[in-house]
Amino acid sequence: MAKFKNFFATRWGIIGVGAFIGVIAALLQKLGNPGNMGICVACFERDIAGAIGLHRAGVVQYMRPEIIGFVLGSLIAAYIFKEFRPRTGSAPVVRFVLGVFAMIGALVFLGCPWRALLRFAAGDGNAIFGLLGLIGGIWIGTLFLKGGYNLGRVQKTYTSVGWLLPLTMLGFLILMIIFPQIKGEAKSGILFYSVKGPGMMHASLIISLLVGLAIGFAAQRSRFCTMGAFRDLILFKQTHLFLGLLALVTLAFITNLIVGQFHPGFVKQPVAHTMQIWNFGGMVVAGLAFALAGGCPGRQLFLAGEGDGDAAVFVLGMIVGAGFAHNFGLASSPKGVGPHGIAAVIIGLLVCLFIGFTMRKK
Amino acid sequence: MSIIVDAGGLSCPQPVLMTLNKIKEIQKGEILVKVDTDTSKENVSRAAQSQGWDVANIQKDEAGYLLTIKKE
Numbered sequence: 393m394a395k396f397k398n399f400f401a402t403r404w405g406i407i408g409v410g411a412f413i414g415v416i417a418a419l420l421q422k423l424g425n426p427g428n429m430g431i432c433v434a435c436f437e438r439d440i441a442g443a444i445g446l447h448r449a450g451v452v453q454y455m456r457p458e459i460i461g462f463v464l465g466s467l468i469a470a471y472i473f474k475e476f477r478p479r480t481g482s483a484p485v486v487r488f489v490l491g492v493f494a495m496i497g498a499l500v501f502l503g504c505p506w507r508a509l510l511r512f513a514a515g516d517g518n519a520i521f522g523l524l525g526l527i528g529g530i531w532i533g534t535l536f537l538k539g540g541y542n543l544g545r546v547q548k549t550y551t552s553v554g555w556l557l558p559l560t561m562l563g564f565l566i567l568m569i570i571f572p573q574i575k576g577e578a579k580s581g582i583l584f585y586s587v588k589g590p591g592m593m594h595a596s597l598i599i600s601l602l603v604g605l606a607i608g609f610a611a612q613r614s615r616f617c618t619m620g621a622f623r624d625l626i627l628f629k630q631t632h633l634f635l636g637l638l639a640l641v642t643l644a645f646i647t648n649l650i651v652g653q654f655h656p657g658f659v660k661q662p663v664a665h666t667m668q669i670w671n672f673g674g675m676v677v678a679g680l681a682f683a684l685a686g687g688c689p690g691r692q693l694f695l696a697g698e699g700d701g702d703a704a705v706f707v708l709g710m711i712v713g714a715g716f717a718h719n720f721g722l723a724s725s726p727k728g729v730g731p732h733g734i735a736a737v738i739i740g741l742l743v744c745l746f747i748g749f750t751m752r753k754k
Numbered sequence: 755m756s757i758i759v760d761a762g763g764l765s766c767p768q769p770v771l772m773t774l775n776k777i778k779e780i781q782k783g784e785i786l787v788k789v790d791t792d793t794s795k796e797n798v799s800r801a802a803q804s805q806g807w808d809v810a811n812i813q814k815d816e817a818g819y820l821l822t823i824k825k826e
Contacts, residue, residue, distance in 0.1 A: 398792070398796070401796045473792075475791070475792050477790065477791060479763075479790075482763075482765070537767060537771065538771075542764070542768060545762065545763030545764055546763045546764075546765070546790075547763065548790075548817075615793050615796070615797075620766070620767075623767065624767070627767060627771075628767075628770065628774065628801065628804075630800070630801070630804065632800060686765050686766065686767075700765075
């Protein structure tokens, strides 16, 4: 009885999924995605925010089908294996706010944990500071968890609640089909499309969508989570999820070497800046927000796909956060941090600490 | 009378934290752990086994799973 019937949840399962993501992410870059950004959940949700006009940063507007695929792939896996459990009610507004600041922190660094790993695996030394910040933020989160931090229990709810985010993603996909990209045009119908910058760089819709579906499926089965990898290591000395993360970095590194994408150094790295304090600081905020919300941005998408309405609220918080980040000049660019990025990191840290200190059960 | 850890409705790492705290408290014996997702079921099983406890039984019901973990 104690045996798992779910192969993906075994040690080799999680290693396989991490390796799969590492290879695919590096190859997606070859197929058109931006530099060291084969997959970046934060960047891609930011691009989606741009595609629907929540911000008007012209270089980062594209409805990324990978994100749509992540949610729908997870939904499909959850239904096949009878794990779809519609649930909500564990402090959704807190999760929204955590999502907003997680996105702002990630955009000060320029990447989610997945991209931090991919940047590292491609030789971008600046990513080391981001990863250290991520670990630092998660470490602070574990202190709160040990101190009784808890957002409360979920309630079982209507099946349709669990369907809302997947349906939203389906809606985004339909919009993309009704208003497809027109070469050289910044707008198609109601959708915005970048004509230059990272937003212009993408693999074809069908490849991006299929890859997203495959990763969403595998990650739902394996519970792959980059925040959980560090959290479980710090909190329980448990290496299960961490092995998946190591597999991702190793295989991305090897793939980068093979296809000629490994360029060690600090300067002129793609979509990256060298202000190390803020590479670190941005990811402290993001890491803490992920730890307080119980999952990295990817994991939140997979949870939303299996019916977790609170994870869906976190995702929406991240998309709205991207709007704030670009409208208020908080997001960094290759030139360095935005005009108000530093203030945003400090405010984000204070907000996360406020949440951590005040939401504890004794 | 078994000791019950009710982690229903809580997401990880809470069910694991609660189980490990109880394991630390009683050292050996039998604990029933209530969880509501497959992820929590797997995580609690993994954590218990890492502490040398056996997962003696997993019972599925409407609300999720009831795990019986044991150490003689």
